[in-house]
Amino acid sequence: MCDDCITRQRVYCGEPELAEMIQKYFNCQLMCGYRTAREAFMDTVEIYVRINPQTPSWLAPKKVAEILNPNLVL
Ligand SMILES: [Zn+2]
Numbered sequence: 001m002c003d004d005c006i007t008r009q010r011v012y013c014g015e016p017e018l019a020e021m022i023q024k025y026f027n028c029q030l031m032c033g034y035r036t037a038r039e040a041f042m043d044t045v046e047i048y049v050r051i052n053p054q055t056p057s058w059l060a061p062k063k064v065a066e067i068l069n070p071n072l073v074l
Contacts, residue, residue, distance in 0.1 A: 001028045022048060022067045044068075 005028040025047055029040035045064045049055060055063060
């Protein structure tokens with residue numbers, strides 16, 4: 001995540017929850033122009049696994065998709 005987004009997050013949100021952090025990370029990758037949607041998603045999955053090492057790697061993309069779009073049913 002870029003310095004801009006990290007700073008904004010600290011100022012307005014304090015300690016973010018995991019779901020919020022994942023959403024912000026994904027949005028930063030997209031909105032700050034670093035990645036395509038697919039790359040941003042893969043990156044976000046990687047971060048999720050780093051934060052939750054107990055999550056099996058096959059399950060992580062599903063978890064991230066659910067966080068990014070809670071209405072999505074996979
Ligand atoms: Zn950013």
